[in-house]
Amino acid sequence: MKIGVFVCHCGSNIEGTVDTKTVAEASLDFPEVTFATDTMYACSEPGQDGIIEAIEEHKLDGVVVASCTPRMHEPTFRKTLERAGLNPYMFEMANIREHVSWIGKDREANTNKAADLVRIAVEKLRRNQPLTPKEFDINRRVLVIGGGVAGIQAALDCAEAGLEVVMVERESTIGGKMAKLDKTFPTVDCSSCILGPRMVEIAQHPNITLYAYSEVESVSGYVGNFEVQVKKKATYVDWAKCTGCGECVEKCPSRKAPDPFNELLAPGRAINIPFPQAIPKKAYIQAEHCIKLTKDKCGNCAKVCPSDAINFEAKDEIITEEVGGIIAATGYDLFDWTVYEEYGGGRYPDVVTSLQYERMLSASGPTGGHVKRPSDGKEPKKVVFIQCVGSRDKSVGRPYCSGFCCMYTAKQAILTKDHIPDSESYVFYMDIRAPGKLYDEFTRRAMEEYGAQYIRGRVGMVYPDGEGQLVVRGADTLMGTQVEVKADLVVLAVGAEAAKNSPQLAEKLRISYDAYGFFMEGHPKLKPVETNTAGVYLAGACQGAKDIPASVGQGSAAAAKVIGLFSKEKLKSDPQTALVDIKRCIGCGKCAETCPFGAINMTEFRGQPKAEVLETVCQGCGLCAATCPQGAVQLKHFTDNQILAEVEALCRF
């Protein structure tokens, strides 16, 4: 074998702390290395051409590039080999940037380590075999998890491109958080007016199947061919018959049930239709609050239902859907602010969350769009907004900025003035974060045109003054002193956190999540909507707090990725799969048991039980290889021999 080694300077990124020339020279001593050189930018066009020339000139049949992480440029260089007529898998990389030049300044140690990493790459390459990917068919249906604005955008874009879409929504209606908003920044246009039509499209689009009040139970399979179990939670209402007339809700005597859509501002009914524009506009029963289901009394809803849709016998059902791609758009939830005992921890009725305030402002909300204090129904004249509640606060484990609170607070201050012209708004803020288009102008308007009083400082405590008002004691760090405001209503700009059960869903999808439960993108800059699991994409706040424009943008981006994936005739599988050595296999079946993907079948060969790998199903984890007591199963390009060769290369004696 003739191996060529190319050591990249990456400008000064590597050359700065690694002597690439020396590394190249050292490589010439490694077995079967017949050519070695350093190069300015291996990934650049001249860099790649240089590799191709060297391959032709020195008749190389294997290449090692020592540069950045293979997670970055392995595909790039494999293509380079292909263009030079070599098998793209006769290639290895030595990561001498992320793992060497960037983590220490000791040039001698770095150079020596870099050479060592080239050595193990060479030892591995010597044992590589040319590989060719297998092709397999794609199921051109896509699953969208979550019916918020991001999911809606992704679903509609896919459906418009002619793809079949399955949407799964946890609540009984789609629309997500945006549907709860009264207005949106920075245009102050009506949220349900712009979202409503999109929701209707979802309901009416021939390519879209919607499962509301449902959750993803399990996911199996792989890119192009996933099998998804969807749990349709029992609503106790036959939605095929339900016309959404609302008779049942009117007559329901159980009036202390929670009303999650209205953020628990006011009690709701056991049978409920979240709001007039709900999609689907169907009733559902909250079992634990239904008198019939708990005490087997009542049953009014069934009596009054004109279409006799009520079914107290209903059970959850599991539906199986087959799709080729998945878009997770599960959004966010609000941080549980009640840990802030200094703000009353929930004891003071006139301290509300920003989302509760949206429901107060909304015409479809429990107060019909009239702002009233929960305590006495009076119209507040002095409203205090407190920002960064559960954001940028290490002491409650939420060090990150939620990003959109500054903006919606400015919006709410503006709306407050619109609703109550003789009102005054005070906004306690730390920094105003308004980097979007027309965003800063918007916050300025809140101050300049609407006279919102912005106070730079956190609030230390909120307490009732005993005369019906709340004392808000904060700091004005610009004045350099403590300040107090007597408020009729206090609105907390509660930060965003990952939606409940995000980690559990991530585990079903086999994608990663960060310390806070937000899903991990494939690359922070270059793969914002991809994940490390082929065929699974992200949209919206499930990846990190986002406002509406950003979420919609990601919805379209994720859709584009799916459309791109499905535009291929067939998909190519990674050929670095497991392979069974029939002669060694004793047919014990351990590999088949441990394989997480069911990629190993037990078959017979001349009457002997033998294991057999389904190449397109195998994901190449190598679990079977480590399990096989005979060493009969080997993972191509990660064989025992290859890994042991790397070990030996590192410590020889």
Added chain:
Amino acid sequence: MSKLSYAYYPGCSGQGTSMEYEMSTRALCEALDIDLKEIPDWSCCGSTPAHACDHVLSAALSGRNLGLAADMGEDCVLTPCPSCLTNLKNAGQHMSGSEEFKEKVNKLLDEPIGEIPDVKSVLQILFEDLGPKGVKEKVIKPLSGLKVVTYYGCILTRPPKLMEFDSEENPISMDRLMEAAGAKVLPFPLKTECCGASHGVARKDLVMKLSGKLLDMAEQLGADAVVTACPLCQMNLDLRQGQVNSANKTSHKLPVFYYTQLLGWALGLPQAQLGLDKLCVNPMPALRGIGKKEDAA
């Protein structure tokens, strides 16, 4: 239930300005079968002046007492006074946290400290080990109709990392105990707001303002009395109530009890043991009102 027994650190003020706290605490624990073994020849913890001067000195003054308690073979020290509590706990935590610090402290002591006992407030024991239930069982003169606000002061539950007891913002231990004794506890929003602490002597103006604010709020809520667990708080609110009134042009006549006195009363302990006569603002009107209001209502 087996008899609870602890090493006991009364604190200097218990010998003087807060002797009624000391008396009632002992009487109450006696009645509740809690054995308080006074640390022999205990000395002052140094209070705020010590830690405001130097942390090692402060830890040494507290440390001596921790050492004495350890010599008694006790693994937990109780004290009624939050200021003593803070100093003893701080000393203990820092010495167990850092050998280097412990070294420095031992340099100042006659005998170096070995084992470092745990430190808790009497309130914590009553609330956690005995519990409101345990108290309720023993109540024979319920405080029915008595409307109180509970005032914890700054440092009984703060900072949480040090105190590890109750809530730092909205403590409820005294509330529950008072309710167990039959009193009505009003929602007092300033439970942990500072009363002016040790500035009564040097900067009375500060105390007048801060303690005044507390009394105003208590009055406004319609409280018959304030319940405290801290000698300094009690002194500022009770002994200095006259000064507050004249400084703020108010006319408060709010009795300020130690929670131990009211619990003792509910348990039917003799007044003499509770030192009610030591209070400056006459508590008798409030106490006589017990039971009556209800009938009226």
Added chain:
Amino acid sequence: MPVLEGRELRIIGFLCNWCSYGGADTAGVARFDQPTDLRIIRVPCSGRIDPLFVAKAFMNGADGVLVSGCHPRDCHYAEGNFYARRRLEVFKNFISVLGIEPERFEYTWVSASEGQRWQEVVTKFTNQVHTLGPLAPVPEISLDRLAATETAQP
């Protein structure tokens, strides 16, 4: 020589591609300084790691071996790291039988986003191995004894 005599020790890391290798990359991108001893061997999943590899490493004179995979329940291949954990836990007990200090072998989890954590893990482990110094030559491990560790499979 593979390492700088006197300054470095032979420390081999087996890292899964999806979490820990990515975490090491993240640490690099963030320029988190680390000791230079560690040499990383990339495997698709910690589940691919046969205790034999670690044993061999010690037999060939590695002074320390660090295995790092995805956090429990966050495996790119669903359950690979779960099997790895089972195997390597058993193996950890096994190496002391060979007279190798258990501190020379560490099994940990680092996700792709945890660059900081990776820096801490590497630094701590490297120092740990340095306090033990170079490993005295280990006798050949008979594979049947090693096979005992295989029983770790559920």
Added chain:
Amino acid sequence: MQTVNLTDTIDRSFMEKVMEESEQNLSLCYQCGNCTASCPYTFGFDIPVSRVMRLMQTGQKKAVLTSSSIWLCASCTSCTTRCPNNIDVARVMDVLRHVARREGFVKERRVKAFFDSFLDSVRKHGRVFEIGLMVDYVRKTGRFWTDMDLGPKMLPKGKMSLTPHRIKGKDAIARIFKRFEEENR
């Protein structure tokens, strides 16, 4: 107000000393002002806590050590309790008092006088002797009228003993102070 020349006035050794003695990292402070918002003494301070923290970040030693605030802080720890960055602000204030004491900055003489009288009383008797303490304080400050009105309230109730509580170990306490002085000489 004159311009503060940061390049000349920033005192890094002072910053480091305070960080070391308080075991707090001052750069964690992002100036949200929650300490000032929570501090019950702000009304009496000449420099609010959050600005003391800011002055620390810019190493303005003199401004900090000559402030009344560091003496008026009563260690109520509301700042520590509510700091979003988990800084033990009260401990920083404590350490600032230590440094000020060591380097002879005392803006609030009466407060220090009271502290000293208290410690002297402990040193002498092993436990605080309240009347003795008051007499000593009056002597130190010449403020003979301090709390005169309280005497009549307390004496009849026998709340203030006229003689100190002597304890066996009072010499041990004196030794603690003595060693402390030697250590810090």
